Amino acid sequence: MLGAQRKAHLRDVLRRDGRVVAKDVARELGISEDSVRRDLRELAEAGELVRVYGGALPVAPADRPVDQRRALATDSKERVARRAVELIAPASVIVLDAGTTTLAMARMLPHGGDLTVITPSPAIAVAAAEQSDARVVMIGGELSRFSMVAGGALAMEAVQHLAADLFFLGATGVDPARGLTTGSLEDAATKRAIAARSAETLVLASEEKIGAVSRFPVLALDAVAGIVVDPLDRDPVLEQLAAVVPLHR
Known part of the structure; x- marks a missing residue:
């Protein structure tokens, strides 16, 4: 053959x-x-x-260029984003990872100047600045045309000087056996570095990410404080995830 x-x-x-x-x-x-x-x-x-x-x-659906991901599971992402925003404590320092769910979060942030938002995404920085009174801090670096997020050596250096209360992490795959994964080796390293500089990490997992697996590992499930999931998602994989890590619906 x-x-x-x-x-x-x-x-x-x-x-x-x-x-x-x-x-x-x-x-x-x-x-x-x-x-x-x-x-x-x-x-x-x-x-x-x-x-x-x-x-x-299969390749995880979320491992697509950012312009294609905007139309993927939009309702599910909105529900996850809304639940995630409810978990933000007043006067906290949060990191919003790059991604379409975190972009939705940026547009829902509570008003008030006591919140600090750190992000490697120009789009999220602009949305947070336009929709809230939060202090916005950008992680600088080389802009990826695929994901439209800052990365590389400069971004990694900037991360080492951060200290955050809560990191909202976006992974393209959330699987009970394979853990949290993403499609970019560099992106995976940046996410781990941010998680290490944050007191807690919460994973944002809309319906298309549950049970999906991407090429590069980010973190094990037991390394995060919880996973924010779509309250309407009835995927049986969620039961397996809940046995390892708390779920926020």
Whole structure:
């Protein structure tokens, strides 16, 4: 079987089953697991799937350019954002991670000048400044055209001088087994650094992120204080998450 045919078969399996188990495909096609793993590696490098131990999973829906993510699960994100804003204590220092849910939060922030908002996202900084009287502090660095967020060495240096009460973290995958994941290695490192400079970290998880897995790990579930989820989401995976970390609905 030609390589192109094998890859087409792997795509079909992924669409049909929601995952690829390398040993099962090797047995089905009568080829070596090494051949399957090589094909999976090439498909992962092309951004078509995410490699995991023993096989592969679909790319998380949230691992898309920011202009595409704006129209993804918008109602669910609004509900998560509204619940998250309720968890902000007066006179606190919060970090809003880059993302469409945190952008929704920025537009709902309470008025009053006793709140400080730190963010690596220019869009969130502007929204927070326009919609509230909060003090707004930007994490500087190189602007990613994919995510429209500041990152790189300059951003990491700035993070080391921060001290926050609460970090609202945006991950593209929230899974009971794989933990919190994202599609960018650099982004994952920045998120971990911010979490280390924050007293508590809460994860924002709209419906499309529950059970999804991205390529790069961010944090284990037991490293965060809780997950803010959509109160209308009835995904059974939420029960598995609740056994590990508190959920805020």
